[in-house]
Structure formats: C-alpha cells, structure tokens
Amino acid sequence: MPRLKGADRRTLILEAAERTILRKGLAAATTRDVTSDLGVAAGLLAHYFTWSALRAAAFSHVIGADIERSVTGRMGEAPETVLADLVDGAFSVEADALWRLWLEATELGLSDALLAEAASAATDRWHESLSGLLARGQSAGAWTCPSPDESSWRIIAILLGLAGLCLIPGSPLSRDAATHHLRIAVRHECGTSA
Amino acid sequence: MPRLKGADRRTLILEAAERTILRKGLAAATTRDVTSDLGVAAGLLAHYFTWSALRAAAFSHVIGADIERSVTGRMGEAPETVLADLVDGAFSVEADALWRLWLEATELGLSDALLAEAASAATDRWHESLSGLLARGQSAGAWTCPSPDESSWRIIAILLGLAGLCLIPGSPLSRDAATHHLRIAVRHECGTSA
DNA sequence: CGCTCAATTGAGCAATCGCTCAACAAAGTC
DNA sequence: GACTTTGTTGAGCGATTGCTCAATTGAGCG
Numbered sequence: 090m091p092r093l094k095g096a097d098r099r100t101l102i103l104e105a106a107e108r109t110i111l112r113k114g115l116a117a118a119t120t121r122d123v124t125s126d127l128g129v130a131a132g133l134l135a136h137y138f139t140w141s142a143l144r145a146a147a148f149s150h151v152i153g154a155d156i157e158r159s160v161t162g163r164m165g166e167a168p169e170t171v172l173a174d175l176v177d178g179a180f181s182v183e184a185d186a187l188w189r190l191w192l193e194a195t196e197l198g199l200s201d202a203l204l205a206e207a208a209s210a211a212t213d214r215w216h217e218s219l220s221g222l223l224a225r226g227q228s229a230g231a232w233t234c235p236s237p238d239e240s241s242w243r244i245i246a247i248l249l250g251l252a253g254l255c256l257i258p259g260s261p262l263s264r265d266a267a268t269h270h271l272r273i274a275v276r277h278e279c280g281t282s283a
Numbered sequence: 284m285p286r287l288k289g290a291d292r293r294t295l296i297l298e299a300a301e302r303t304i305l306r307k308g309l310a311a312a313t314t315r316d317v318t319s320d321l322g323v324a325a326g327l328l329a330h331y332f333t334w335s336a337l338r339a340a341a342f343s344h345v346i347g348a349d350i351e352r353s354v355t356g357r358m359g360e361a362p363e364t365v366l367a368d369l370v371d372g373a374f375s376v377e378a379d380a381l382w383r384l385w386l387e388a389t390e391l392g393l394s395d396a397l398l399a400e401a402a403s404a405a406t407d408r409w410h411e412s413l414s415g416l417l418a419r420g421q422s423a424g425a426w427t428c429p430s431p432d433e434s435s436w437r438i439i440a441i442l443l444g445l446a447g448l449c450l451i452p453g454s455p456l457s458r459d460a461a462t463h464h465l466r467i468a469v470r471h472e473c474g475t476s477a
Numbered sequence: 478c479g480c481t482c483a484a485t486t487g488a489g490c491a492a493t494c495g496c497t498c499a500a501c502a503a504a505g506t507c
Numbered sequence: 508g509a510c511t512t513t514g515t516t517g518a519g520c521g522a523t524t525g526c527t528c529a530a531t532t533g534a535g536c537g
Contacts, residue, residue: 092503092514116310116390120495130516135496189390195447196310196386205452212448213455242456243464246444253389253443254406254436258399261407262436270437277471286484286533314525324486329526479537486531493524501516507509 099137101127106147111186115144115193115204145203148194152211155187160218168226172279176272179248180255180264188252216241223279233280240278247274293331295321300341305380309338309387309398339397342388346405349381354412362420366473370465373442374449374458382446410435417473427474434472441468 093101105126109118120134123143134143159178163171178184191208198205216238223237223244234240251267254260287295299320303312314328317337328337353372357365372378385402392399410432417431417438428434445461448454 095514098514114390114393117394119493121493131495132497132517133515136514140495189393192386192390192447195450196308196383196390198451199308199383200311202452208451209453209455212451216455239464239467242448242460243441243468246448246461246464247437247441247468248444249447250440250442250444253386253447254440256389257392257402257406258396259403261403261410266436267440270433270440273433274437274441274468274471277468289483292484313523315523325525326487326527327485330484334525481534481536483534484532486529488528488530490527491524494522495520497520498518499516501514503512503514505510505512507511 095137098133102134102137102143103146103150106143107151110144110147110190111151114186114189115148115197118144141201141203145201145207148190148204149207149211151187151190153214156211156215156218160222164225167231168222168229169231171222172226172275176268176275179271180252180267182264184252185256188249188256191249192253192256212245215245219245226279234278244275244278247271289331292327296328296331296337297340297344300337301345304338304341304384305345308380308383309342309391312338335395335397339395339401342384342398343401343405345381345384347408350405350409350412354416358419361425362416362423363425365416366420366469370462370469373465374446374461376458378446379450382443382450385443386447386450406439409439413439420473428472438469438472441465 102123105123106118109122109126112118113122120140120143121131124131124134134140137143138146159175160171194204194208194211198208220237220241223232223234223240226232227234227237248271251262251271254262255264255267296317299317300312303316303320306312307316314334315325318325318328328334331337332340353369354365388398388402388405392402414431414435417426417428417434420426421428421431442465445456445465448456449458449461
C-alpha cells in the first residue's frame with residue numbers, strides 16, 4: 090500500500106515471489122498469491138513484471154542464494170567439510186522446497202522459454218561451483234577426483250534423482266536411505282572421503 | 284461415436300489417455316484432449332473416470348509397458364545385453380516423453396494422491412525389475428554387483444537425474460554426455476561391464 | 478412393435494488463471 | 508497552485524479447466 094519508487098517495488102515483488110514459489114511451488118504459485126503476500130492490488134504485478142519473467146527470476150534468485158549458501162560462499166572452509174555438509178543436508182526436510190523447484194523448472198521449462206533459460210543457467214552455475222569444490226579438494230589432497238568436471242555432473246544427477254524419489258509421498262526411498270546412496274556415489278567419485 | 288459396452292469404452296478411453304499424456308505430458312493433458320482423440324463428446328469421460336484416476340491409470344500403464352519392454356520381458360536374454368540396451372537407449376529422443384512423465388508424476392503427486400500412489404508403485408516395480416536384472420547378471424558372472432538392491436536405487440536415481448538435465452531446453456548436458464555419465468555410473472556399480 | 482435402460486451428447490456451470498484498463502492518488506516540477 | 512508523471516487500485520475480460528445433467532440415441536428383449 091505505501092507508495093514506492095519503481096526499483097524498490099520491483100525488489101519487494103521479487104522477494105514476495107521467492108517466498109511464494111518456495112511455499113507453493115512454481116506450478117501452483119499464482120500472481121494473486123504474490124500480490125496478496127504483499128498486501129497489494131492484483132493489477133500492480135503486471136505493471137512491473139510478466140508472470141513468466143517474475144517466476145523465472147524468483148527461481149534464479151532462490152537457487153542462486155542456495156548455491157551461494159552451501160558452496161560458493163564457503164570458499165574459505167575445508168573442501169571436505171563443505172562436501173560433507175552438502176551430503177548431510179541434501180535430503181533434509183528444509184531442502185524439499187528447493188528440490189521441488191528444480192523438478193518444476195525442468196518440466197515447466199518445456200513450455201516456458203524464460204524458465205528453461207533460468208533452469209539451464211542455474212544448472213551451469215551449480216555444475217561450475219560443484220566442480221570447483223571437487224577440484225579444490227583434489228589439489229588440497231582431501232580426495233582423489235581425476236575429473237572434477239565429469240564427477241560433478243554425475244553427483245548433480247544423482248542428487249536430483251534421489252531428491253525426486255524422496256519427494257514422492259509415501260516414497261519407497263527414505264531420506265536416510267537417499268543420504269546413504271548419495272554418500273556412496275560421492276565415494277565412487279572422490280575416492281575415499283565424505 | 285459407435286456405441287460400446289462399458290468395459291470396451293473404458294479400455295478405449297484408457298488407451299486414448301495414454302496417447303495423450305505421452306504427447307502432451309501429465310500436466311498439460313486435459314479431459315478434452317482425450318475425448319477429442321476418440322472423437323467422442325466431452326461428457327463421456329466423466330461417465331467412466333475421474334480425470335485424476337484416469338491420468339494416474341494411464342501413467343501406470345505407460346510406465347509398466349516400458350518396464351516390461353525393456354527389462355521384465357527380456358528375462359531370456361543375457362543380462363549384459365539387456366543392461367547395455369538400457370544404457371544405450373536411456374536418453375534417446377523417443378525416451379523423452381517417458382522421462383517427462385516421471386518428472387511430472389513426482390511433482391503432481393504432491394497434490395494428487397492417486398498420482399502419488401501410482402508414482403510410488405511404479406518406482407517400486409522399476410526398482411524390483413532392475414535389481415532383479417543386476418542380481419541375474421551377478422549370479423551369471425556377467426559382472427560383480429555385491430548389492431543389487433542398493434545399486435539399482437543409485438542407477439535409477441542417476442537415470443532420473445541425467446534425464447531431467449537432458450530435458451531442459453538448451454541443456455548444458457547433451458544426450459551423449461548423459462549416456463557417457465550413465466555408463467560410468469553403471470561401471471561403478473557393476474564392476475567392469477556395460 | 479413397444480418398452481427399458483445404458484451409452485452418448487453437448488451446452489453450460491463454477492472456478493481459476495494472467496492480464497487489461499479506466500480511474501484515482503501522491504510525488505515531483507515549474 | 509497548476510500540471511505532469513508515476514504508483515496503485517480493483518472490477519472484470521477472455522480463456523481454460525473438470526465436471527454436471529437434461530435430453531437423445533440405440534441396442535436388447537418380450
């Protein structure tokens with residue numbers, strides 16, 4: 090309701106959109122969810138964003154923040170610590186919403202060009218940061234990873250795959266089992282570690 | 284338009300639903316897509332199915348047929364042949380629609396109980412058939428797979444993960460690269476093979 | 478033929494969606 | 508204070524969805 094400069098309003102809307110997609114998912118979230126989160130009229134959103142563009146931007150922001158929090162922002166710490174935390178927290182309840190966003194971005198990307206681009210870019214960023222971590226651990230002697238670039242693709246794939254399996258309600262694969270499988274896969278890629 | 288016994292009509296509708304979800308995906312498919320595929324009035328579908336139930340049944344049927352075609356139905360062949368074909372065809376263009384169904388079933392399962400149940404059951408069937416194949420190759424001496432049950436979970440996970448990465452339009456991971464990564468992951472699980 | 482009842486029709490209901498637009502309100506400018 | 512610009516409102520449009528239901532058709536049967 091307060092009157093804001095355009096840039097500030099854009100920021101507020103983007104943040105509200107991030108909260109909304111984390112709560113309801115990319116597919117179920119609506120423009121009205123975002124505007125009612127802000128306590129603002131429905132028409133205001135279209136003045137600043139296309140829904141497709143806002144949704145893609147919110148996705149990019151949320152994923153980027155998570156990569157930063159879990160990998161990129163921990164350059165100073167020991168690679169083995171960062172990787173171990175990554176494995177331990179991968180399938181926690183709090184991570185569910187993020188995995189859901191990945192799945193939905195992949196699917197919606199098939200009919201939404203902006204989301205496809207965002208998903209592609211986010212995948213690149215993820216691969217880059219993870220392979221950077223693996224390379225760092227390799228040169229630090231924390232583990233043996235002959236090809237960080239390739240290994241990170243496989244680790245990302247098994248992360249996504251296990252996450253999808255865990256997300257299914259009444260899943261035959263428990264969170265603990267998924268973490269176990271991830272740990273073994275990481276061991277396959279990084280020799281003895283994690 | 285022809286008048287049919289209830290059971291036959293149910294079968295025709297189910298088959299049309301399978302064609303429809305393969306063509307448009309689980310989320311984009313509508314009841315009208317199915318009835319117009321059959322050249323039948325829109326109201327007829329609701330006389331035999333709930334959309335949620337029909338969609339879940341069509342998903343189960345499609346996935347079941349694929350598992351049968353690629354694994355269960357090839358019990359007579361050498362396990363290494365079956366596994367090699369599995370790897371080679373995993374990320375072919377024709378497989379895209381099936382992987383899309385998996386992704387969508389996971390996501391829609393979060394708000395559709397019938398689809399969640401179908402996805403959970405399909406996952407079980409898949410895990411069971413793949414771990415059976417791995418065990419068969421193990422006892423035949425085709426490879427060394429100490430725990431087929433666990434290995435099949437990891438292989439399923441990396442299959443799903445790589446498939447999702449390939450599905451993204453403009454994906455940073457090509458089909459060939461995905462096949463390569465899958466081959467290496469399978470090698471990790473089954474010793475020297477595939 | 479006449480009757481019954483299941484199969485089938487298709488207009489349309491109620492809800493939901495992103496987005497439009499005329500109207501209004503508050504700065505900013507001179 | 509007059510005027511322009513920009514932020515904001517909210518009713519509502521047009522399209523889409525699964526599903527309803529009164530009406531119609533036609534096969535089976537005595």
